[in-house]
Amino acid sequence: MITEASLNSVPGISAMYRFQWEQAQNCYVLLYPEGMIKLNGPAGEILALIDGDRSIIEIVALLKEKFDGAEGIEGDVIEFMQDAENQNWISLQA
Numbered sequence: 001m002i003t004e005a006s007l008n009s010v011p012g013i014s015a016m017y018r019f020q021w022e023q024a025q026n027c028y029v030l031l032y033p034e035g036m037i038k039l040n041g042p043a044g045e046i047l048a049l050i051d052g053d054r055s056i057i058e059i060v061a062l063l064k065e066k067f068d069g070a071e072g073i074e075g076d077v078i079e080f081m082q083d084a085e086n087q088n089w090i091s092l093q094a
Contacts, residue, residue: 007057009092011050011081017089019047030089037089046080050090056081 013019013030022029022036028044030037039047045066049059060074067073084090 006092006094007060007078008055009094010052010055011059011084011090011092012052013047013050014088014091019050042076043080043084046077047084047089056092 016032017037018031020029020031021027022038025036025038027041028039028047030039030047045063046059049062054062056077060077063073063077064070081090081092085092
């Protein structure tokens with residue numbers, strides 16, 4: 001579970017997935033040996049900022065900047081990160 005204290009955690013894409021833009025699908029996807037997960041726009045925007053160096057709070061700040069302040073985005077990003085971690089798409093490093 002992501003808490004206030006873990007906002008400084010650094011997410012990384014799990015080793016069993018490959019994140020990429022898929023031209024044929026016109027969206028970001030997560031590829032894995034058995035198939036592909038087609039991501040919606042917000043999920044793709046968040047995962048595109050995961051580079052193994054940025055913390056969750058830094059990702060939130062970049063998204064706020066990109067989307068002109070985007071009120072309430074922090075809660076949405078945290079909720080997505082929790083879901084992505086539960087699905088084993090990402091792992092968090094302290």
